[in-house]
Amino acid sequence: MALTSFFEFHIWQDVKLRIEKVTLFRNGLGYILSEATLPENATTIRVGQLPVPSFGTFWVGYSEQVNPKHVLIVEIELKSGDEQKVSYQYQVYIRR
Numbered sequence: 001m002a003l004t005s006f007f008e009f010h011i012w013q014d015v016k017l018r019i020e021k022v023t024l025f026r027n028g029l030g031y032i033l034s035e036a037t038l039p040e041n042a043t044t045i046r047v048g049q050l051p052v053p054s055f056g057t058f059w060v061g062y063s064e065q066v067n068p069k070h071v072l073i074v075e076i077e078l079k080s081g082d083e084q085k086v087s088y089q090y091q092v093y094i095r096r
């Protein structure tokens with residue numbers, strides 16, 4: 001499945017995360033556990049404003065009831081007016 005076909009034919013519904021647990025380690029890194037309630041009638045769901053993963057580590061978990069056909073993680077590069085400042089935002093799309 002091409003990325004363009006994923007977005008072309010589906011309207012997504014936005015879902016907000018709730019932070020359930022934050023663990024900070026001595027080396028300055030942390031672990032954040034978040035949850036969201038997915039709407040039952042939505043076929044494509046977008047979960048946005050995720051924390052930026054360190055060392056490329058990112059995990060998406062779900063219960064058996066979700067039963068997704070596709071899970072897509074998108075990295076969006078955000079540039080400020082100053083070209084040297086670049087930040088990233090991550091979004092997860094779940095299609096059932």
